[in-house]
Amino acid sequence: MSTPGGVPILRLGDVLVTGVLNELDDKSAVAFADELTARIVSDSANGVLIDISRLEIIDSFVARMLMELTTMARLLGARVIVAGMRPAVAITLVELGLRLTGVETALNAEQGLVALGWQRMPQRPGEAPHDSLR
Known part of the structure; x- marks a missing residue:
């Protein structure tokens, strides 16, 4: 399911997974x-992963939006x-003096x-490796 701004929000159990793109303007950021927030309530989500x-x-603007989304x-x-x-985004944040106060980060999705409680499914003997998450 996508937001009115076209940003998909996927549900994996009690976790919502979404992403942020460069093209997010004021109007689409508000819609996102x-x-x-509506999906957090309707899906009873305990976690949200925002892939950037x-x-x-x-x-x-984007830094403030991430902080506000986290707070909400x-x-x-x-x-x-x-x-x-x-790395370039992290460097820019530091150079601009922007702090993502209260925003928890991870190296990758x-x-x-x-960190939100998901685990890679164990591989069964003789089974080909896969990237399924439980």
């Missing part, structure tokens, strides 16, 4: 925040992890899901 690995640049989700009882930050 509205949809995400496709985000090549960051500005104060926490108020609704969901833990948020922002995953996949590129898989580590973020593990």
Whole structure:
């Protein structure tokens, strides 16, 4: 399911998985925040993973949006992890003096899901490796 701004929000058990792209303007950011918070409530989500690995640049607007989304989700009882930050994005945040206060991060989406309680399914003997998550 996608938000009105076109950002997909997927449900994996009690975790919602979504992402942020560079093209997020004010209007689509508000629609995204509205949809995400509504989905946290309607899906009884305990966790939210926001993948920003496709985000090549960051500005104060996107940084503020991530902090606000995290705060809103926490108020609704969901833990948020922002995953996949590129080194250039981290450097830009530091250079601009922007702090993602209260935002928990993970190196990639898989580590973020593990932090939210997901585990890689154990491989059975003789079975080909796979990337399924439980």
